[in-house]
């Protein structure tokens with residue numbers, strides 16, 4: 187029972203969550219209304235997620251009312267499932283895919299699985315790039331760190347060229363929840379949008395919803411959702427989506443903005459640099475004498491767990507505070523008051539990756555989080571790549587694929 191021990195130890199230590207899932211160790215929302223007995227299956231009256239025509243059909247229909255003119259489908263395998271299913275469906279009918287840089291690995295996995303050629307462009311290039319009718323543009327909105335941009339104009343531009351827009355809103359299920367939060371791309375008629383309910387709303391991990399405007403496209407995507415998604419969907423996850431939807435509908439943000447203001451003030455007083463993102467539920471933190479990686483360790487030493495650390499800073503995903511929540515806000519404020527920033531040097535880590543220089547990457551190299559590939563499979567590994575890889579490894583950032591590449595090229599038979 188090692189995993190159980192690890193998790194209960196975190197709870198016993200009074201962990202404070204600034205990470206996903208949005209229920210923050212079950213202190214936000216009302217997941218406690220459920221119990222394990224509710225983990226049922228497709229018995230009489232409980233419908234079939236893969237061909238819903240009863241209670242789950244009505245749940246989909248209710249969630250679809252979040253934005254005008256969409257069909258919605260609840261999913262229990264995360265946004266990853268929605269992205270890969272959508273790409274399968276689109277690859278039958280569309281030929282050219284354009285990825286806005288900074289996309290999550292699931293986008294590349296879907297393109298790889300469907301053998302779909304793609305071009306990567308920066309967001310700023312979208313207006314000058316030669317988008318042709320029926321091109322599919324894949325956009326991450328908002329970004330992991332809570333940046334938004336003029337998605338309305340971007341969608342309008344792509345639609346004016348008869349392109350199709352898929353928005354990965356894994357980090358945006360809470361958009362439009364109240365005044366002061368940015369708008370979803372669905373306000374501006376994206377064609378397909380996928381939201382992870384589990385990330386920012388109080389739902390169970392893997393709870394996601396796909397929204398599609400065109401009925402025929404929706405049916406095509408459903409075919410692949412049914413191929414890839416478990417045939418035994420968790421009723422607990424689905425219940426948590428239903429409850430998160432009610433939470434979203436009834437949310438009042440007063441408590442959120444009050445506590446957020448107090449938290450920011452406390453952190454600034456403690457000497458932290460606080461960068462407020464477009465999404466008010468994301469804060470990027472720094473300290474003038476510490477690297478973000480060192481600052482991250484100061485937080486975790488106090489059992490405050492951020493979502494992520496990159497060169498840009500330490501990322502907090504704020505709780506959607508509400509009246510009656512059980513979030514340990516006072517302990518959080520107290521712990522920030524005793525943070526000790528005396529410079530700490532990370533222990534040196536031996537990093538031997540030079541043998542990879544000039545080699546072809548045999549498995550995508552992906553710092554995780556955020557899960558945005560640094561080197562794609564089959565791409566040449568350059569000195570610049572290695573510089574970033576060494577920097578990440580020295581700072582103990584997890585990098586998927588690196589061990590595999592090193593082992594592969596350490597094996598003389600493969601050189």
Ligand SMILES: Cc1ncc(COP(=O)(O)O)c(C=O)c1O
Pocket residue numbers: 263264265266267289290292326330354356357382392394556557
């Ligand atoms: C931008 C982005 N898209 C998609 C995903 C995948 O979402 P899920 O974990 O719901 O499968 C993630 C997960 O971190 C993400 O950051």
